[in-house]
Amino acid sequence: MKERPTMAPSETARRNHDELFPGQLPALAVTDPELVEIxxxxxxxxxxxxxxxxxxxxxMVQLASLIASQGMREYRALLGAALTVGVTPVEVKELVYQxxxxxxxxxxxxxxxxxxxxxxxxxxELPVPGQSTTTPKDRGEKGLAIQxxxxxxxxxxxxxxxxxxxxxxxxxYLAGNCFGDYLTRTGIDVPRRELLTLSMLVSLxxxxxxxxxxxxxxxxxxxxxxxxxxxxxxxxxxxxxPRTLNALRTLNETVPAPSAG
Numbered sequence: 088m089k090e091r092p093t094m095a096p097s098e099t100a101r102r103n104h105d106e107l108f109p110g111q112l113p114a115l116a117v118t119d120p121e122l123v124e125i126x127x128x129x130x131x132x133x134x135x136x137x138x139x140x141x142x143x144x145x146x147m148v149q150l151a152s153l154i155a156s157q158g159m160r161e162y163r164a165l166l167g168a169a170l171t172v173g174v175t176p177v178e179v180k181e182l183v184y185q186x187x188x189x190x191x192x193x194x195x196x197x198x199x200x201x202x203x204x205x206x207x208x209x210x211x212e213l214p215v216p217g218q219s220t221t222t223p224k225d226r227g228e229k230g231l232a233i234q235x236x237x238x239x240x241x242x243x244x245x246x247x248x249x250x251x252x253x254x255x256x257x258x259x260y261l262a263g264n265c266f267g268d269y270l271t272r273t274g275i276d277v278p279r280r281e282l283l284t285l286s287m288l289v290s291l292x293x294x295x296x297x298x299x300x301x302x303x304x305x306x307x308x309x310x311x312x313x314x315x316x317x318x319x320x321x322x323x324x325x326x327x328x329p330r331t332l333n334a335l336r337t338l339n340e341t342v343p344a345p346s347a348g
Contacts, residue, residue: 096124100132106142107168114164130324138317142172144279145321147182148286152322154186154198155290161325162198166205176211181218181274182283188265189287218274221267227259230267237270237281237304278308282318289319289334290326298334302341312342 096104104113104127113123138145146169153162166179183202186195203213221229235243247258270280285301288294305315315338323331 096127097132099135100127100130103131103135107146107171108164109171126324134320134324138321139313140317140321143169143174144282146172146174147178147279148282148318149321149325150179151182151186151283151286152290152325154183154195155190155287156326157194158325159197159201163201163205166202167209170205170209176206176215177218177274179206180215181272184272185269185275185280185283186287188269189284190291218272219268220271220273226267226271227263228267229271230265231262233270233277234262234266237266237277237308238300239303239307242303278305278310281305281308281310282314285315286318286322289322289330292330292333295333295337298337299341302338306342312338312344315342 113127116123140148146165150162150165150169153159153165169179170176179202183195183199186198206213206215231243247255250258270277275283281301281304285298285305288298288301302315306312316335319331319334319338322334
């Protein structure tokens with residue numbers, strides 16, 4: 088049998104991998120060395136060469152994406168890496184909490200338990216400091232205010248006015264729960280929260296109307312087309328081409344690429 092060459096990641100891939108996983112070989116390096124070589128050279132070299140995200144933000148959007156796509160094993164590995172490069176326990180908890188209104192507790196629960204296990208293994212005392220800024224009495228008012236700040240007042244007023252009488256409670260839920268309970272929290276600023284939301288929606292698949300809405304929301308809070316393109320690029324190795332290309336199509340339909348001239 089012809090002997091296979093040993094795994095040969097590029098120097099750049101090795102350096103970027105070691106930044107996140109110092110002294111650790113990929114778990115599949117022994118059983119699946121060819122796949123590890125292909126994936127690492129792509130994810131930690133080619134893809135990173137087109138990204139301008141700082142390491143902390145890159146890992147946060149990838150963690151949000153992995154929750155949405157239910158990639159538990161990769162999530163656990165990247166969470167350890169995120170803590171290594173300075174993502175704080177509060178930031179970790181906040182991105183998991185924010186997944187609840189967009190992905191649902193049915194899918195988030197296991198990731199919350201896994202997060203708690205990894206934080207404890209890293210010596211973090213739980214619970215982490217609370218980040219809520221609302222009460223049961225003011226969550227609706229504060230939620231509606233930040234909903235209008237993020238989405239735009241005219242769009243929110245139109246959505247609320249267009250809701251039929253038997254569906255108006257969903258508009259109240261959006262204001263009080265989705266935005267009032269979650270998006271008003273501290274620990275992560277609003278622009279970064281919108282990048283997390285976009286990452287989750289892109290990774291869920293089948294959410295193109297919501298992706299379009301949150302592309303516009305990202306613009307409202309100061310996140311450029313280029314920044315969103317960087318996020319989508321960094322998700323590609325973890326969510327695959329179909330969902331990535333759908334996200335690109337929606338981005339281009341919503342915020343056309345600048346002309347070559």
